[in-house]
Amino acid sequence: MAMDIKVQPRPVNGEGDLALGLEKIFTEEWGGPKSALALAYLRDTVIPDLIYCLKKNWHFLDNPSFREILTAKLNTQFAYPPAFAEGLAGDILACAKGVLGVSPVANNHPWQPWEIILRMFTIGYRLPEIVRKTGYPEAYLDVFRKKYLKLQEIAEGLGNASEEQLLAHRELAGAGVHLIRFVADFRNRFTVFKNYYERLQAEQIIMDMELELDPDCLIKLFEGLFQVEKQLSPARFADILKGAKTAWLTGESYYTKTAGYGLLADWPRKQITTLLDRLLASNLIIHDTGHDSVLSLSEQAARLIVPLVVPALADEVQAIMRSKARDKISRSTAVLLGKNPEITVHVIRELVRRGDPAVVLCFKALQRRVPKKVFLQIVWACGQLGGKDAVNLLSKTILDRDSLVRVRTCQAMGHMADPSFYFALINALEDPVAMVREQAALALGRLKMPSALKHMERILENPAEEPQVQRAARETKTVLLKEKELRESE
Structure with a gap:
């Protein structure tokens, strides 16, 4: 079925006429404010607010639930008594309908x-x-x-x-x-419904952009762009959505294999271009940072397609890492390299959820070739999955120049609680960044090695130390003292 994309109809301006009509209702029909101060409040605050609400909800002017909401607005926001507010709401809606007319997409369903x-x-x-x-x-x-x-x-x-x-x-x-x-x-x-949460997000985007567009169509469009990110200009992407045959489309691609090819085939080219322009203006589709003429998905848009693309990517990485292929590291990293960072982050989370430590080798190979957001997720994943490869990677990232990487490394080390991290964490207590020292102290508490007690005492005796670091040292000291007592009692 062809889907027509267009901007949702808005009421003709009519603000001046609506303001005059509303003022007449308040002052003449309902015996409204008489003092100059109250009249100024009505004109400067109440009426502009009501006009904004009425124009935003033009398609609900005959909707019983919206009338209930408007009544509550008059009662709770502008202090009109409930019985008074109910009748006043009816007159306000009648006035708005008379000035603005009836919306062509009016919706009277109470829900x-x-x-x-x-x-x-x-x-x-x-x-x-x-x-x-x-x-x-x-x-x-x-x-x-x-x-x-x-x-x-x-x-x-x-x-x-x-x-x-x-x-x-x-x-x-x-x-x-x-x-x-x-x-x-x-x-x-x-x-x-499958992936209903993402559909709700798509519906909100469509509402914010004031479009008449099926949410599934928008999600499909984002899914298609993900497959060809950083490869297409807006004009070429419009060609593909329209279904135009281009030299670029030779061979098998996402669009030749799925309904994405010619997704908007029944739409005029101008409407497709307008849609892409509006998606760019809304920062849902963005120009690639390294190449202004090609397109990528924003984080917000990428999150909508996570359930659609992440499981298959995780399956692919996992299958390669479990294989006996000699090039499995390069092949597995090739699956994720260059992908949208938001998608890669969710692939890593999915692989962690599956609990397969074999994928840490893939993460090690990726670590210096991905954006910081993905790198931080790799550090986190090592702490969750553990194993020798994770220990090796974290032993290096604790020395990273980026303080946030060092913070995440301390947290990952604490989660793994591997005794081999002891000296690295002790050294991290001297880090110039307070948050790193704080997380190192907390991680040492997870290791439960009483020999760290003297280092906690040193922190607590230092009057120049930051309060959050001292709190962490105090918490770890309590844990280590209990551990020491337990060991001595055995």
Whole structure:
């Protein structure tokens, strides 16, 4: 099915007419403010805020849940009594519809405003961000969040309760049937739909960019660009999305083997170019740092495709490292070299999750050929997987010129708790960076070698030492004293 990409319709400006209409409602129809100060507050604060909210939610002007939200806004944000606010909200919505007209994508389903709120909560937005993006009152959002968390708690306590069980639960009597049904449905989507969290992120991107675009299409576009990162200019990428036959496409490629080739074949070339321009302007697609004329994915865009590409890359690395091939190190590193750093980081995490220490050899070969973000993840992975190769790598990174690498190395050494790290960590107590000294002290506590006690005492007796280092030394001293007593009692 062809997907049309276009900017979501916005209401015609009409701010001046809407402001006059709203002021008339407040002052004439509802006996609004009479004093000059109150009238100034109405004109300078209340009406501009309402206009922002109404224009942001133009497609919800007939939506019952949005009317409830607007009523709450008048009540909690502008202190109008509940009964007064409810009637006033109705008149404000009628005025807005009369000035702005009816949105061509109007949505009256009561769940839709909640979809936006819960999506933002789920993908990590904080209350002030949601207020800014929606115009909804913070008090309403906070109450909504608490209701959702309560519903979650009860559902999990009942063992993933059904909608019927939630509706019958006495603690949820005041939540409302529509809200309970919505929350039950929303929770269920994570089991029904694959990678639903990433889909929510794509939906938010589309909302922020004000596009009419299927989230799966956006994710597919990012997945396709990942396969050809740092190889294509915007014009060439537009050709591929359109399905144009180019010399570059000779042979097998991601686009000739999947639906990515000609993904937007039914779209006019101008619309595809506009989409890419907007993705670049939003920093979702970026010009490669070393070559301004070719494209790469931003971290945000790359995170959307992690579940789609990471398992296969991890499988490939693991299969190569388990093989008997003489060139398995070079082949395994070739899988990850040059890949998007965000994807490589997640491949490393996935390999760690699988618990195969053989991949540390691949990490060792990669360490100086990857961005710092990936290098730090390699250090972390060595601490998680352990083994002789991890010991060798960490024994070198503890001397790295970058203090953050030294910090992560101390943390990894502490996690491994290998006695061979003892002297390296003792030396790290003299590091010029306080955070390195702090983590070295904590790591020595994980090694549980009482001989480090004298070094902790030296730190505690030094009045010039940083407080966080002394706290770490005090914590480690307590651990080591207990270990010493235990050994002496045996």
